[in-house]
Amino acid sequence: MTDLRSTYIENREMVQPNHANNLQSVHGGNVMKWMDEIGAMSAMRFAGNSCVTARINQVDFERPIRVGDVALIESYVYQAGRTSVHxxxxxxxxxxxSGExxxxxDSYFVxxxxxxxxxxxxxxxxTVESEEGKRLQDAALDEKDG
Incomplete structure (x- = not known):
């Protein structure tokens, strides 16, 4: 499986009190852990091998996730090197x-x-074989460089 769309994974975590800080929102470290796990799954699906985290290019925390909310993590491979998976x-x-x-x-892991x-x-x-895959790749490259 080398097509971008085949690397797309999403997962949900219910934010519980044990995930929260004193403001009743999830600790950033928990969010990063969840992101790292889901990102590794996308990387491994693409590579066909185990993958280890080499770099976190950036993590932008834009707003909190409160206790009782669900954290939805979306992940996909948008670029690859010789041994690296972005x-x-x-x-x-x-x-x-409500589904809202x-x-x-927002983040980029290698x-x-x-x-x-x-x-x-x-x-x-x-490879990018679909319009949706091209849209996802373009969005990742544009926002990463922007």
């Missing part, structure tokens, strides 16, 4: 009853594919 991650606050969403966090011995290993070339 992943776009966005987190949304979601009201599970609001973006809370993973490195590794073989069974833990050494970097080549990844396939990323």
């Amino acid at each position: 992943v776009r991650l966005q987190t949304y606050r979601e009201d599970i009853t 969403r609001e973006k809370t966090t 993973y490195v594919a590794i073989d069974k011995d833990g050494n970097p290993t080549p990844v396939p070339e990323l």
Whole structure:
């Protein structure tokens, strides 16, 4: 699977009191952990191998996610190098009853594919075969560079 759309993964986490700070919103570290896990899944789906986090290019926390809300994390590979996999991650606050969403966090992670011995290993070339895939790739590149 080397097409961008096949790397798209989303997951939800219900924000519980044990995830929260004294302001009753989720700790940024919990959001980053969830993003890292989902991003690694996209990277591994693309690479066909285990992947480890090599770099977090940026994390922009735009607004809080409160206890009782759902954190929706979306992830996909938008670019690949020889052994590196570049992943776009966005987190949304979601009201599970209404489906209303609001973006809370935006980030770009880089993973490195590794073989069974833990050494970097080549990844396939990323293809973009659909209009939706092209839209996602363009959005990631435009916002990352903008």
